[in-house]
Amino acid sequence: GAVVSQHPSRVICKSGTSVKIECRSLDFQATTMFWYRQFPKQSLMLMATSNEGSKATYEQGVEKDKFLINHASLTLSTLTVTSAHPEDSSFYICSARDSPGAGGDGKLFFGSGTQLSVL
Amino acid sequence: AQSVTQPDIHITVSEGASLELRCNYSYGATPYLFWYVQSPGQGLQLLLKYFSGDTLVQGIKGFEAEFKRSQSSFNLRKPSVHWSDAAEYFCAVALSGSARQLTFGSGTQLTVLP
Numbered sequence: 001g002a003v004v005s006q007h008p009s010r011v012i013c014k015s016g017t018s019v020k021i022e023c024r025s026l027d028f029q030a031t032t033m034f035w036y037r038q039f040p041k042q043s044l045m046l047m048a049t050s051n052e053g054s055k056a057t058y059e060q061g062v063e064k065d066k067f068l069i070n071h072a073s074l075t076l077s078t079l080t081v082t083s084a085h086p087e088d089s090s091f092y093i094c095s096a097r098d099s100p101g102a103g104g105d106g107k108l109f110f111g112s113g114t115q116l117s118v119l
Numbered sequence: 120a121q122s123v124t125q126p127d128i129h130i131t132v133s134e135g136a137s138l139e140l141r142c143n144y145s146y147g148a149t150p151y152l153f154w155y156v157q158s159p160g161q162g163l164q165l166l167l168k169y170f171s172g173d174t175l176v177q178g179i180k181g182f183e184a185e186f187k188r189s190q191s192s193f194n195l196r197k198p199s200v201h202w203s204d205a206a207e208y209f210c211a212v213a214l215s216g217s218a219r220q221l222t223f224g225s226g227t228q229l230t231v232l233p
Contacts, residue, residue: 036163038221044155044163093221095163108157108207110223 003027004096006111013084014119021079021114023094028104029074030096035067038091038113047092050077074102084118091115122146123212125224132200133232140195140227142210150212152193153221154184157207166208169193180204205231 003026013019023033031052036044048069049057056069066088068080077096081088093113098104122145132138144150151170155163167178174186184195193210210224 034163044165044221046163091221107228108209108226113221 004094004109004111006094006114008114009112010115010117012117012119015085016083019081019084019116021081021092021094021116023077023079023096023111025075025096025098025109028096028098028109029102030077031074031099031101032097033071033077034095034097034108035069035077035079036093036095038093044093047079052077074099081116084116086118089116089118123210123222123224125208125210125227127227128225129228129230131230131232134202135199138195138197138200138204138229140208140210140229142193142195142224144191144193144210144212146191146212149188152184152186153211153213154178154182154193154195155209155211156180157209157226163209166195200229200231202231202233205229 005024005026007022011019033050035047037047038044046059047062047067050069050071052071052074058064066082068082071077091113094111095108098107100106124143126141153168154166156166157163166182167176167184169176169186175183177183182195182197184193186193207226207228209226211221213221
């Protein structure tokens with residue numbers, strides 16, 4: 001089955017630094033990818049929808065200057081947490097849609113997530 | 120490692136009929152359990168979740184789910200399906216005691232016939 005690779009799986013960084021998380025569709029093309037953030041005991045919060053070749057669509061309340069999303073190719077989207085603070089510590093997960101326009105069936109596949117800890 | 124199985128890839132029901140989507144999990148302890156819905160072109164939306172307590176949980180849009188420990192199941196139900204319920208549904212589990220990482224099932228695509 002289709003696989004979405006998310007890297008790194010775990011990252012620890014100092015406050016004020018930036019962290020980049022990659023989301024790759026390994027055997028399909030994804031014009032649309034989604035980025036989520038999870039809080040303890042709570043559901044996933046959709047942060048933004050990443051569209052290949054265009055600007056990401058951010059959900060209300062998500063700082064677009066802090067959470068930079070780039071979707072430069074049909075198989076890669078990146079989320080950069082800029083000037084990270086301890087409150088940014090969370091579990092981030094991406095998903096990618098197998099593009100119908102590229103012969104896919106529109107099914108959604110999930111990465112394994114990235115645990116970010118900001119000291 | 121925990122795993123989630125949604126045995127039905129695609130389900131078709133008529134509008135007004137009842138619905139049950141199956142979800143089985145494999146984990147040594149009681150996990151946190153979730154059901155999400157993905158409508159075309161949109162991100163995931165949480166329907167309901169189970170952490171503890173009453174094993175029958177009510178969610179949004181008229182959905183409910185029942186946690187059955189003996190069967191390791193968390194099936195999603197709705198008494199009467201509406202055409203707008205056509206979407207893809209995902210079951211997910213998180214580690215008990217550390218509800219930080221989610222493992223998703225492969226999803227069930229629901230088609231609603233008029």
